[in-house]
Amino acid sequence: MYELWIIITAILTALSCALVGSLLILRRMAMLGDAISHSVLLGIVISYLLFDTLALPALLFGALLAGLVTAWLSTAISQRSIIQPDASLGLVFIWMFALALVLIALFADRVHLDHHHIVFGEMAFLPFERWRWMDLDLGPRAFWIALSLFIVNLCILLVAFERFRLTTFAPSFALSLGISVGFWHYLLVSMVSVTAVAAFDLMGSILVVAFLVIPGATAYLISQQLKTLLVLASIYAISAVLLGFGLAWWLDTALSAAMAFMSGMLFVATLIIQGLHHRYFLTPINVQRQQNQNDKKA
Numbered sequence: 001m002y003e004l005w006i007i008i009t010a011i012l013t014a015l016s017c018a019l020v021g022s023l024l025i026l027r028r029m030a031m032l033g034d035a036i037s038h039s040v041l042l043g044i045v046i047s048y049l050l051f052d053t054l055a056l057p058a059l060l061f062g063a064l065l066a067g068l069v070t071a072w073l074s075t076a077i078s079q080r081s082i083i084q085p086d087a088s089l090g091l092v093f094i095w096m097f098a099l100a101l102v103l104i105a106l107f108a109d110r111v112h113l114d115h116h117h118i119v120f121g122e123m124a125f126l127p128f129e130r131w132r133w134m135d136l137d138l139g140p141r142a143f144w145i146a147l148s149l150f151i152v153n154l155c156i157l158l159v160a161f162e163r164f165r166l167t168t169f170a171p172s173f174a175l176s177l178g179i180s181v182g183f184w185h186y187l188l189v190s191m192v193s194v195t196a197v198a199a200f201d202l203m204g205s206i207l208v209v210a211f212l213v214i215p216g217a218t219a220y221l222i223s224q225q226l227k228t229l230l231v232l233a234s235i236y237a238i239s240a241v242l243l244g245f246g247l248a249w250w251l252d253t254a255l256s257a258a259m260a261f262m263s264g265m266l267f268v269a270t271l272i273i274q275g276l277h278h279r280y281f282l283t284p285i286n287v288q289r290q291q292n293q294n295d296k297k298a
Helices: 002-026 030-051 056-079 085-106 115-120 123-128 141-159 161-169 171-176 181-220 226-251 255-280 284-297
Strands: 130-133 136-140
Touching: 002 030, 002 123, 002 136, 002 141, 002 161, 002 181, 002 226, 002 255, 030 056, 030 085, 030 181, 056 085, 056 181, 123 181, 136 141, 141 161, 141 181, 161 171, 161 181, 161 226, 171 181, 181 226, 181 255, 226 255
Parallel strands: none
Antiparallel strands: 130 136
16 A cells, blocks of 8 residues: 555645656757756755744745746846856756755754655655645645645646646747736746756656656657647656556665666657657658648647
């Protein structure tokens, strides 16, 4: 039963990451997911030092603030200097991540985080921290956090699907319709920040980055249509969790590392299969026809 709780919680968290990560891939902002997943650590540390609690609302506040600062500061640096956007983003998140590690070292007696927990998480211990109401055992706390995160992300995408689609594929057209592209950009940044901090304690930084980027990138190899990409990314995320759990059990290794590894292997396998398909089954005319169909669907 403990293994089942771990698998279900990991799947829900992976799905949450894959959904928002797919939008980052389509917007060519995959690096932002990596940056936010690292910079939110600074928000977590500062929130704990200020409020002296690891309660989720305080951590979400700090992470949301850190994510927005990362996006704003990297944009400001690239616009006001000759530094390219990707370089400014890398500069900002490395600096914020390093500052977080320095604060952890300085206030180690107050901040109950260690470097192993930051990188790998503590997935094996998720079932032991329970939520109880009166005498009723409601299950692991991590499961309810992961379920809530997935429901919130899914509902936002369902309600605002057309707005995200327009601002992703046709931002100029969206502006002409009076849609605020900036608002939807920062809403996505906020979703990534909240997802990253909620998943951070469950999976560690390795798996958060992996599931924010790899499932969406793998699905992008097959389809650039938003609906199809979201479905495929979800399937890849679930597959990576199941295969990674099996690999970790077989090799007796870290769960998060095994799941991240299998996610990468699924990408490689898809890349090879797609290459063989294009080489032996598609003529140049069919390739162009398929591309035109994808453009129309998008």
